Amino acid sequence: MQKLVYAVAGGSLVFIMLFATMSVCIAGVIYLVARWRSHHEGQRGDPQLGVKTAVGFFAVLAFQTLLVSLVMLIFGLLSEGSDDAKKDLLRVAAGLLVPSLIVLGVHAALARFTNHGRFPVVLRLCEGWNMLVVGMLGFVALTALFVGLFQEDPDKELMRFLWSFAIVYGAAWAVALVRFWLSVQGAASGDASAEEDIGAPL
Numbered sequence: 001m002q003k004l005v006y007a008v009a010g011g012s013l014v015f016i017m018l019f020a021t022m023s024v025c026i027a028g029v030i031y032l033v034a035r036w037r038s039h040h041e042g043q044r045g046d047p048q049l050g051v052k053t054a055v056g057f058f059a060v061l062a063f064q065t066l067l068v069s070l071v072m073l074i075f076g077l078l079s080e081g082s083d084d085a086k087k088d089l090l091r092v093a094a095g096l097l098v099p100s101l102i103v104l105g106v107h108a109a110l111a112r113f114t115n116h117g118r119f120p121v122v123l124r125l126c127e128g129w130n131m132l133v134v135g136m137l138g139f140v141a142l143t144a145l146f147v148g149l150f151q152e153d154p155d156k157e158l159m160r161f162l163w164s165f166a167i168v169y170g171a172a173w174a175v176a177l178v179r180f181w182l183s184v185q186g187a188a189s190g191d192a193s194a195e196e197d198i199g200a201p202l
Contacts, residue, residue: 027057046119056126062104069096075164138173
């Protein structure tokens with residue numbers, strides 16, 4: 001049990017580092033796609049394209065870090081491992097939770113001061129990227145959970161982790177789908193303000 005607790009803490013940190021590295025490449029792709037689309041549609045160049053790409057990048061990275069910290073936090077509370085192992089896991093979770101909330105809040109606020117209303121492509125691409133990641137991990141979490149539930153004698157500590165994983169990412173996936181549905185409804189009804197709000201980072 002104690003090994004699983006430390007494995008979760010270490011694996012979460014590795015995931016964040018790998019995701020951050022991969023995200024730099026994806027942010028570059030988003031920038032290029034937005035630049036190409038603007039040119040292809042004959043629009044005037046977006047003077048804040050780079051700034052909004054950076055804002056979206058850090059917002060998505062912070063949001064994913066927040067989800068990881070919540071998984072660790074819930075698992076730390078549910079785990080029956082040693083007290084020292086649980087305390088270490090909860091400390092790591094808190095260390096990830098606080099800065100992710102700060103960074104997410106700051107960049108979501110900064111997005112409101114950009115020209116997103118006139119040029120919404122970049123932040124909407126970031127929103128879609130975030131939805132893809134959340135949906136993929138949410139699907140993995142739900143699949144792993146049900147595979148465990150159908151086992152004859154699953155490891156209880158592992159199941160606690162899978163429940164934590166599925167609860168956090170399942171909820172985030174549901175929120176992402178609701179936001180997508182609201183954006184579609186806003187587009188159908190011609191509510192520009194609703195679309196602008198949904199398109200802002202997270």
